[in-house]
Amino acid sequence: MEGQKILITGTAGQIALPMTRHFAQDNEVWGLARFSQPGSREQVEEAGAIPHKADLASGELNGLPDDFDYVIHMAAFMAASPDYDFALTQNAEATGLLMAHCRNAKGFLHASTAAAYKNNDDHTYVYAEGDPLGDSEQPYSETYGVTKMAAEAVARTMCRLYDLPTVIGRINVAYGQNGGLPAILLAMMTNGMPVPLKDSEPNMFSPVHEKDMCAHAEAFLEGATVPATIVNWGGDVNVSIEDMCRRMAEQVGVEPNFEYYPVGTHSRAYDSAKRISMTGPCMVSWEDGIDDMVAAWDPEHGSRMIARLMGEG
Numbered sequence: 448m449e450g451q452k453i454l455i456t457g458t459a460g461q462i463a464l465p466m467t468r469h470f471a472q473d474n475e476v477w478g479l480a481r482f483s484q485p486g487s488r489e490q491v492e493e494a495g496a497i498p499h500k501a502d503l504a505s506g507e508l509n510g511l512p513d514d515f516d517y518v519i520h521m522a523a524f525m526a527a528s529p530d531y532d533f534a535l536t537q538n539a540e541a542t543g544l545l546m547a548h549c550r551n552a553k554g555f556l557h558a559s560t561a562a563a564y565k566n567n568d569d570h571t572y573v574y575a576e577g578d579p580l581g582d583s584e585q586p587y588s589e590t591y592g593v594t595k596m597a598a599e600a601v602a603r604t605m606c607r608l609y610d611l612p613t614v615i616g617r618i619n620v621a622y623g624q625n626g627g628l629p630a631i632l633l634a635m636m637t638n639g640m641p642v643p644l645k646d647s648e649p650n651m652f653s654p655v656h657e658k659d660m661c662a663h664a665e666a667f668l669e670g671a672t673v674p675a676t677i678v679n680w681g682g683d684v685n686v687s688i689e690d691m692c693r694r695m696a697e698q699v700g701v702e703p704n705f706e707y708y709p710v711g712t713h714s715r716a717y718d719s720a721k722r723i724s725m726t727g728p729c730m731v732s733w734e735d736g737i738d739d740m741v742a743a744w745d746p747e748h749g750s751r752m753i754a755r756l757m758g759e760g
Contacts (some may be wrong), residue, residue, distance in 0.1 A: 448665050449473040454515040454549065456503065457522030458718030459487035460661060464494060468517065469661035479511065502594060503541035517668045518549045519556045525588045534590035539597040546605035554671035555613045556664055557602040561715040561724040563617055564594035571651055573685065575718040576677050603675045612671035619681030619717055620737065623657030624743045633695045633741065634749035641704040642692055645711035650688040653681030653717035656736035659729045666726040678722050683729045685716040691737060698741045
């Protein structure tokens with residue numbers, strides 16, 4: 448994709464920042480965010496994008512252009528607060544307001560979540576796009592799953608209302624040098640903390656590297672449809688959290704300590720056939736992706752990450 452005008456929301460985030468760098472190489476990229484974290488605006492500028500401060504949920508877009516060729520909506524609200532009304536405004540209403548503003552785009556990619564699926568009691572169950580939906584009650588944010596499902600409904604409606612070609616990608620474990628769940632788990636292990644998991648081994652997921660997500664996003668945008676296409680956005684291979692942790696632990700010289708609880712984030716192994724038909728296979732294996740992340744690991748950053756998780760900074 449070259450010479451296009453692209454809007455990326457949540458552009459300073461874990462997944463969106465590498466995506467901003469990727470698309471800014473050959474396109475005019477605008478990065479929309481609140482830029483509430485110190486240095487986040489500068490990161491987006493360094494990535495080659497035009498930063499634009501706005502609040503999607505309020506509808507105050509501060510002169511944001513409406514002539515984008517493509518839109519990648521990565522911004523999402525996730526918090527421990529049980530305020531469902533606020534979370535619906537942030538995740539669902541904001542999506543509708545954005546799609547209305549960018550109604551003339553050639554393609555719209557809405558980032559959703561694996562948390563949309565109803566939990567299956569079988570840890571090794573492989574989820575496909577047509578499987579039952581239901582609030583999975585994520586322990587880190589009780590409002591997240593249900594309000595992201597609502598956002599999907601809004602995206603589907605706006606897609607049809609404005610004839611705006613759309614893909615809804617349900618993201619699995621996204622990771623890379625810019626962070627993600629494996630980085631959090633590595634920080635826990637290197638700081639002597641147990642890894643909390645649900646029920647018993649294995650806890651299965653479909654990790655997808657940030658480099659592959661950039662390539663997938665391009666294919667999704669070019670293949671967007673009306674009505675919206677819904678696709679599992681994960682890697683080609685299903686892997687247990689336990690195996691990922693063992694691989695990381697061996698490289699940094701620690702022993703993983705797994706603790707199992709009756710509540711927690713449920714396994715989400717994906718059927719990726721539909722995604723592969725749209726994007727082709729992944730370029731980065733989970734092993735190479737993990738090794739690349741560990742090679743770039745900064746123990747001091749890991750300690751700061753744990754401090755934030757523990758509410759200490």
